[in-house]
Amino acid sequence: MNPLVSVCIPTFNGELFIKETIECILNQTYQPIEVIISDDNSGDQTLAIAEEMLTGSGLPFQIWRHDRLGLGQNWNYCVSKAQGKYIKFLLQDDRIYPQCIKELVQIFESNPHRKIGMTFCLREIKYSDDARLEPIYHNLTEGWTKLETINYGYNLLNDPLLLAPPLNKIGEPTNTLILRSVFDRVGNFDADLQQLIDLDMWLRIMGHYQIGFTPQVLAEFRVHRGQFSQINSNSGNAWLDSWRLFFKMLGHPDYNFLPGKVKQSLARLCLEGMTEVTAELYQLRTENHHLNQEIMTLGQKNADLGKEVETIGKQLQEAHDRLLEAQSAFLSLAETETKLQDISQELEKVYGLYRSSVEQVQSLSSQMTEINQNLRQTQDNLAQSNSLVASQQATIDYLSQTLQETEERLTKENEAIRIDRDQKLEELSQTNIALENALTRIKAMESSKFWQLRTQWISFKQRLGLSTE
Template sequence: MKPFISVCIPTYNGQKYLKDTLDSVLLQTYKDFEILIVDDRSSDNTIDIAEEYAARDTRIEVIRNPQNLGLVGNWNRCIELANGEWIKFVFQDDMIAPNCLEKLFAATQLGKPIIYCRREFIFEPETDEEVKIAYLNHPSAQNPFGDTVNISAQQYSELALKEIGVNLVGEPTSIMLHRNVFYQFGLFNPHLITICDLEFCTRVAINTGISQVPEVLAQFRVHGTSMTSFCSKNRNYRAKILDELLLIHDFAFHVAYAPIRAVAQQYYPETDLAHLFDQKTFSAWKMARKGEYSNEEFAFSPHIELEKVSKFYPLITRTINRNAIEFLKHDILQKMDLLVTSMKGRIKHFSPVVEYMKDRLKTSEKS
């Protein structure tokens, strides 16, 4: 008999926190679930820990990918292997409260195919103070929907358009999804590296609405070895600039984002998403051209990153080519303005010398 819920735990070198994660899942008051640990070719003791737990509990199945699929690829692999009617991700360094599945199961009666609960943060000792403040002040931590239990597709669309690129509901450990959403709306987008969960939840919720369990039932761990931390240090241009560009591309053109475009047309003045895409493309192209974020490794240089995503999003290339002359003209005008400003400053700096030379010339004329 198939379980009602599949708890999916995608792993990669997660030995440090995996036991805490598994213990939190096994303590659930709700019992009708399976645990799928899908490992992406870890090189540490992750598999040993997973198999140790699997030997003790028949609900646990350990799968090792034949090759490394990457973060999003492994998430999608979990979905392919899951047997449950509902899919609940719990990441290898996060935890859930003992009544988390029970509360989320009860919320399935509300009729929405996506449900989320509130979460709190576990800050590891090495976490920078600025990082802590950023997480605690993030919109999702401020409960943007209040205590509303049933959030309509229109409500979600309006806030998603107002807060483009902002995670409104938290990380996957806070979310449970009906398996049908993956048939209806596709899988996680493998071309995004930090907002793949945000994008997928938005893609679904703007069409179906979303249910909230307004209780803290999940814990998200913040630490220096997470993918988010890695991208912030080594792929900031890719994570901050290009991920948002790809999201706006989908807002403007993807068929699943028609509800967002409908809301945009209701605004006065209308939010022109296609024009916003052009602007963001120009900004990303200009940053890459100027070598901004140049402290990143050559393998992740802005120019290479932009080139890579353009292969999968040809409209980026077409937009750059179509507007190349305008882009270059804008760039040249900016440089000319800077040159004029610089020359004005130099003239002002040398004006006493100029006045002195003029005086000398006048004196020599008299003599």
């Protein structure tokens, strides 16, 4: 009889694709399976759709709804409710092909003498909107130097390309099958991680088990703007998560199995990364300085325009006063034709000056509006830049402290190894001295008169044919 497989589906607001996900379970050629849905307090129709499709399907299923736990804890909760020998993760927006579970279980069951902890297959990328992955993340397994049907985890960890992009050369949970007891040995998913939470688990499994692989494409990984990986990538959490995992690999007890040369390479990689971050921070500070200078320049221009507007305002007031005087003169001298013509000409000049001044004020007002908009935009950019500088400075301080602690720990380990080596050399020296003393005593005994007489006695007995015992 085939062993039970628990299909674990952690969900959160997944109504858009959950129907396709459930359909692919119903189409599996492998039996028996159970379905475990752990919902992280969705606010849409995810659970209603899933329950409607599973009811009457003939598959045993459990639906657990709980308060918001977050990505990692929701995965762990799903595993805690599973009863199967094997755990088949299926994320809410992914699909697996009909032969997927059967083929992955077959690798386990056909190699009972091998200590296999996880099997995985190739997966196909499905784009649902304009979100895209970089080409390097399409064929992940090409990142390994060598990949066989059964791989020793130690060999994978010692692969010279282990730390080269892409870091996750296995894939997502949807294209894996995990032995249930693995979680008892290596622990749960690390809820402190977000983007590389699956890679952390794959590495810990490699540290204790063998890894099975089939080159068949048996799963479909969907890419869209609403998925966690895209959100993390756009927000910068993915970049921070890589640093969290690197420093966990360097100093956490979960990674005591990691080869020393890998930790050395990882430490160099962290140091290079910190150098790049420092250079970027310096560039941001330089840009910040330039923005401050630009704000000062715009402020000065704004002040100059204010003065110019004030001057034009005075000119307008003077023109207005002259207009009033001209109107008064026109009323008082309306009876004189000659003076009337002069006043009319003066009025035309005054009106011309007035219109010209009004146009200048309108032009200057438009310029001031544009400058104020630029000033507000520049201030917003400066605020964002200052926020990014503060965030990266905090990250550098944290990374520097962690790297310093790692270097101190490695120094202590090297000192302990040196002391142990010196002790072993001292013990070897004492042993050589004792051996030389023993040889000296033997030579002294052989040269003594008693030994010579014993040798003559044995020779005499041999000539007589007697036993020398």
